[in-house]
Amino acid sequence: MSLDKYFKRKSLEDEESIKASSQVTQSSSKKSHIEINPDTLLADPGLRRPIYEYHINDRDAIRRAYLQKGPCQPSHYDFPQKQFGNISTLRRFNPAWFGAYPTWLEYSIAKDAAFCLYCYLFKSKEGVDSFVGDGFSNWKKRERFDLHIGKSNSSHNAARIKCENLMNEKQSIMSLLSEQTVKSQSDYRTRLNASIECARFLLHQGLPFRGHDECECSSNQGNYLxxxxxxxxxxxxIKRVTFSEALKHNKLTSPDIQKTLLKLLQRRLQM
Known part of the structure; x- marks a missing residue:
């Protein structure tokens, strides 16, 4: 096979490899980050599935959709009265509380109880907090809302921060690391394909791999390099992912790598 045909085929294979890698990445992303329409989610917090019952790969998509939808706050609902104590005091949920706690306070018509959106989204399991699980309905103790929020290190504020980070995921460190990981995998695949093609060509032509002097300053580093x-x-x-553009210990150029590629290709030919 002529060099022109060889490198033309190699260029086409690189394009197909990159395209396939992109399709795999997109497919994987769809599996772990499903798209949810907020309008299809169950609004009433008393009827929702606990967040931990969703598949772990789907939870962030569910959380993001609920945050986009916002807390369930039926302001114009005719809230039922409830009797407290021995003196037959009747109380009910005050819709003005929605204005005091606009980002997290929710009301369940089904359970006549208040809930916390933040804690629903980021509590792994239902705990002792009355704003998660069965909800809070002691309307004569309005101070419990502030007690639920607590200090800066409270579980409520920890959940709030997680919600804020989730909505700013593209700017978060975790998102950047995830994107970097996908890029590293794609770069490695391109680099590996190039190394295999070099090894395959040399083996087919019966040429030696190693050179007498493979240092960077050498005028002839050997056939493989x-x-x-x-x-x-x-x-x-290939230029973007090889030699100086590759990680120091992941260049796929060492003598051991060359020997490994040669052995694998020879084994494949014998099969």
Whole structure:
């Protein structure tokens, strides 16, 4: 096979590899980050499934959708009265509380109880907090709302921060790390494909891999490295991920890597 045909085929394979990698990444992303329409979610907090019952890969999508939807606050509902104490005092939920706690306070018509949206979204399981689970309905103790919020290190505020971070996920450190991981995997695949093609070509031609002097200052680093350099100079996708652009211990250029590639290809030919 001529070099022109070889490198033309190599260029096409690189494009197909990158396209396939992108499709795999998109498919994986869909599995772990499903799209949810907020309008289809059950609004009443007393009737919702606990967040921990959803698949772990779907929870952030569910959380994000609920945050986009906002807390369930039926302001114009005719809240029922409830008797407290021995003196037959009747009390009911005051819709003015929605204005005091606009971002997290919710009301369940089904249970006539108040809930916390933040804590629903980020409490792993129902605990002793009355604003999660069965809800809070002691309307004569309005101070319990502030007690629920608590100090800066309270579980409510921890849940609030997690909600804020989730909605700003693209700017979060975790998101950047995740994107970097996907890029690293794609770069490694391109680098590995280039290394395999170099090894396959040399094996097919019966040429030695190693050079007498493979240091960076050498005028001839050997067939394997020189061919990889040639590929990187003539293929932008390979150039971006090889040699100085690769991590120090992940260049796929060491003598051990060359031997490993040779052995694997020889084994494949014998099968």
């Amino acid at each position: 020189e061919l990889l350099h040639f590929l990187s100079r003539n293929n932008e996708a």
